Amino acid sequence: MRKPRKMTAEETAPYIWELPPDLYGRWGDPTKAADAPPVEMTPIDWPQLFGNANPVEIEVGFGKGLFLITSATAHPERNYFGIEIVRKYQLYAATRIAGRRMPNVKTSCADAKLVLDRFVPPGSVSVVHVFFPDPWWKTRHKKRLLFTPEFAALVHRVLIPGGRLHFVTDVQDYFEWVTGTLVATPGFRPLPPPQESAPTHDLDYLTNFERKFRQQGLPIYRSLYEKV
Numbered sequence: 235m236r237k238p239r240k241m242t243a244e245e246t247a248p249y250i251w252e253l254p255p256d257l258y259g260r261w262g263d264p265t266k267a268a269d270a271p272p273v274e275m276t277p278i279d280w281p282q283l284f285g286n287a288n289p290v291e292i293e294v295g296f297g298k299g300l301f302l303i304t305s306a307t308a309h310p311e312r313n314y315f316g317i318e319i320v321r322k323y324q325l326y327a328a329t330r331i332a333g334r335r336m337p338n339v340k341t342s343c344a345d346a347k348l349v350l351d352r353f354v355p356p357g358s359v360s361v362v363h364v365f366f367p368d369p370w371w372k373t374r375h376k377k378r379l380l381f382t383p384e385f386a387a388l389v390h391r392v393l394i395p396g397g398r399l400h401f402v403t404d405v406q407d408y409f410e411w412v413t414g415t416l417v418a419t420p421g422f423r424p425l426p427p428p429q430e431s432a433p434t435h436d437l438d439y440l441t442n443f444e445r446k447f448r449q450q451g452l453p454i455y456r457s458l459y460e461k462v
């Protein structure tokens with residue numbers, strides 16, 4: 235991907251959803267936010283945020299934003315909300331999105347668990363995408379693991395009936411763990427996952443990580459679940 239040109243805060247602002255400032259003030263580091271005490275928070279009003287009532291898809295951990303950009307370009311009739319815990323990636327993606335003036339994409343910088351738990355209205359999202367989450371191999375990092383039973387329950391809560399969870403990883407153990415977690419979470423049923431197709435250009439991949447692993451010839455594990 236080419237380096238996007240620098241943009242001002244005013245130019246990127248329409249593509250950024252910020253945690254309420256008092257939350258940042260209180261908790262500072264968004265990686266710590268999930269442990270914060272409960273406070274009164276206003277749920278996101280999707281039609282107000284996007285200016286229309288189109289279906290909303292969420293991508294958790296969007297990294298450099300390839301999926302958000304390609305999907306939102308292909309589907310202007312859908313809205314995309316990305317949650318990324320690392321500010322520099324959020325700003326990188328927001329800059330690229332601002333450069334393309336994509337009104338159907340918003341990005342946020344926060345722990346996805348916090349946003350799903352406290353800001354996303356229940357039964358309001360048509361798809362949650364989770365692509366190549368960090369496996370966090372070391373025992374001392376295990377608490378950073380994204381896909382826990384609590385996370386599965388949060389995803390279930392925010393999906394509309396018939397809404398979908400789309401999960402992709404290069405790590406077989408992680409895939410099996412997520413499969414087991416979802417089997418144990420009431421209210422999900424597996425569907426056939428989307429198939430891989432041969433790329434037609436250099437960026438014709440689901441995400442940057444998919445591109446890297448497929449170019450290395452590594453296996454990719456895909457799954458799709460429906461909320462029943």
Ligand SMILES: C[S@@+](CC[C@H](N)C(=O)[O-])C[C@H]1O[C@@H](n2cnc3c(N)ncnc32)[C@H](O)[C@@H]1O
Pocket residue numbers: 294295296297298317318319320323344345346347365366367368380441442443444
């Ligand atoms: C391995 S990278 C994959 C990036 C992208 N999905 C891709 O496939 O190219 C995982 C991403 O998830 C983000 N992430 C990790 N934990 C997160 C959390 N709790 N909430 C939101 N984003 C998170 C990381 O900062 C990183 O950008």
